[in-house]
Amino acid sequence: MSEQAVITEFLTLDQFEVAEGITLQSPQVAYEVYGELNEDRSNAILLFHALSGSHHAMGINRGIAGNEFWTEELHEGWWNDFIGPGKGIDTDRFCVIAPNYLGGCYGSTGPSSPDPATGQPYGSRFPHVTVGDQARFAARLLDHFGIDRLHAVVGPSVGGLCALTFANLFPERTHKVVSVASSYKNTILNRLLLFEQILAIENDPYFNGGDYYDCGTPNLGLALARMISHKTFVHIDAFERRAKREIVPEKEMLSWYGVTDPFQSYMLHQGKKFTKRFDANTYLRIVDMWSSYNALREAGLETAEELFAGSKREGHHFLVFSIDSDFCFYPEEQAELVSDLEKSGIPVTHLTVHSDKGHDSFLLEPHLYVPQLKFHLEHDELPGS
Incomplete structure (x- = not known):
């Protein structure tokens, strides 16, 4: 390094x-x-x-x-x-x-x-x-x-x-x-996968049409968008190696459903981690320019x-x-x-x-x-x- x-x-x-x-x-x-x-x-x-x-x-x-x-x-x-x-x-x-x-x-x-x-x-x-x-x-x-x-x-x-x-x-x-x-x-x-990510953010209750900076952030939508995209970045065999074997309980993004396998835990972790380092509006702008390219x-x-x-x-x-x-x-x-x-x-x-x-x-x-x-x-x- x-x-x-x-x-x-x-x-x-x-x-x-x-x-x-x-x-x-x-x-x-x-x-x-x-x-x-x-x-x-x-x-x-x-x-x-x-x-x-x-x-x-x-x-x-x-x-x-x-x-x-x-x-x-x-x-x-x-x-x-x-x-x-x-x-x-x-x-x-x-x-x-x-x-x-x-x-x-x-x-x-x-x-x-x-x-x-x-x-x-x-x-x-x-x-x-x-x-x-x-x-x-x-x-x-x-x-x-x-x-x-x-x-x-x-x-x-x-x-x-x-x-x-x-x-x-x-x-x-x-x-x-x-x-x-x-x-x-x-x-x-690819356009359909990107559209799914756009919908995930747009339908977060905190998105507010993109005007959310003083009233909460659309973390659920951004995390879901990242999870959708992450499936295309990592080969399916690599998920086997990357996902830890333990199952981490999830209460922030789920209420009724309980996480049942380590791959779900891995994807939830990737989505939540991403929300700390990226802005949902920026994600939309770049996904939009990619989708229409x-x-x-x-x-x-x-x-x-x-x-x-x-x-x-x-x-x-x-x-x-x-x-x-x-x-x-x-x-x-x-x-x-x-x-x-x-x-x-x-x-x-x-x-x-x-x-x-x-x-x-x-x-x-x-x-x-x-x-x-x-x-x-x-x-x-x-x-x-």
């Missing part, structure tokens, strides 16, 4: 207009930086995080002043084994910039942030955000650093949607693209050939990881992306990770990703070329 201490930094923009036409005044982006920019600012890597992740990807960050959601679970960077000197993303060579999403709850302006016009949390008045909004929001952060063109844009899971969309909207601003266990279209099954629609185009024309023109190189046991972003989704990239004449390396850990493999098994990631970032030629 890396013990390097890092801090969250903040940039306040003058304003930012989201896709639905609403303009936020003085929005703030929270971010962390690992490594140093070189003289011509050509060694930057933009890193997007997963749904419930944060901008804290490397080192130790023990707190963000005034942030109630920054629990001990977040202190260690979520990609510590991937980022650092000599690692997959080598900070002796590259400068990693990792922002927190617009709508987030870890320092970027979101529903729990005070509206400058009223001084009260935005709540229900915070707008819908799209994956395209996240790409444009990150581009504003790059402008602040004077970075015209990235060495690479990288994203796992939902972060992969953002990485791909950034490359599509700003093809001239990157050279390489890394998509880990992600996609470029949303499946019907379609790379063609984000770019206002109709065909994959049009979508990847900018990548072809700018000479992008893609690295796409699949996980064979992934129930969140199925391997078939990455295969479709790779097929359309190849048809468009884009250099792409597609690697399938064989794992029994499901979608969470990209967090838990660095040895299956780091060598390939390091080669892709440090070489222009493709393996076998």
Whole structure:
């Protein structure tokens, strides 16, 4: 584990207009930086995080002043084994910039942030955000650093949607693209699972349409949403290993029913733990942007050939990881992306990770990703070329 201490930094923009036409005044982006920019600012890597992740990807960050959601679970960077000197993303060579999403709850302006016009949390008045909004929001952060063109844009899971969309909207601003266990279209099954999570939060008696910051929090709904999603993150065989054998009585979320097996106890524990480190409104905003995602629609185009024309023109190189046991972003989704990239004449390396850990493999098994990631970032030629 890396013990390097890092801090969250903040940039306040003058304003930012989201896709639905609403303009936020003085929005703030929270971010962390690992490594140093070189003289011509050509060694930057933009890193997007997963749904419930944060901008804290490397080192130790023990707190963000005034942030109630920054629990001990977040202190260690979520990609510590991937980022650092000599690692997959080598900070002796590259400068990693990792922002927190617009709508987030870890320092970027979101529903729990005070509206400058009223001084009260935005709540229900915070707008819908799209994956395209996240790409444009990150581009504003790059402008602040004077970075015209990235060495690479990288994203796992939902972060992969953002990485791909950034490359599509700003093809001239990157050279390489890394998509880990992600996609470029949303499946019907996934949209239904995400809708179940939205319903869980919306129907919590404390949700109050999103205006709950002074009258209780929708913890039951958020916990249930997390439990629904957690089933897709962890392979079913891993539940056998993770669930403790004892059954913990549950009175807070259940009244008549009694927990009958350790797997129910495990899922309840995961749901309740999550409510301490995440905001329900933020969860809704990110799930909403994920549910409605379609790379063609984000770019206002109709065909994959049009979508990847900018990548072809700018000479992008893609690295796409699949996980064979992934129930969140199925391997078939990455295969479709790779097929359309190849048809468009884009250099792409597609690697399938064989794992029994499901979608969470990209967090838990660095040895299956780091060598390939390091080669892709440090070489222009493709393996076998």
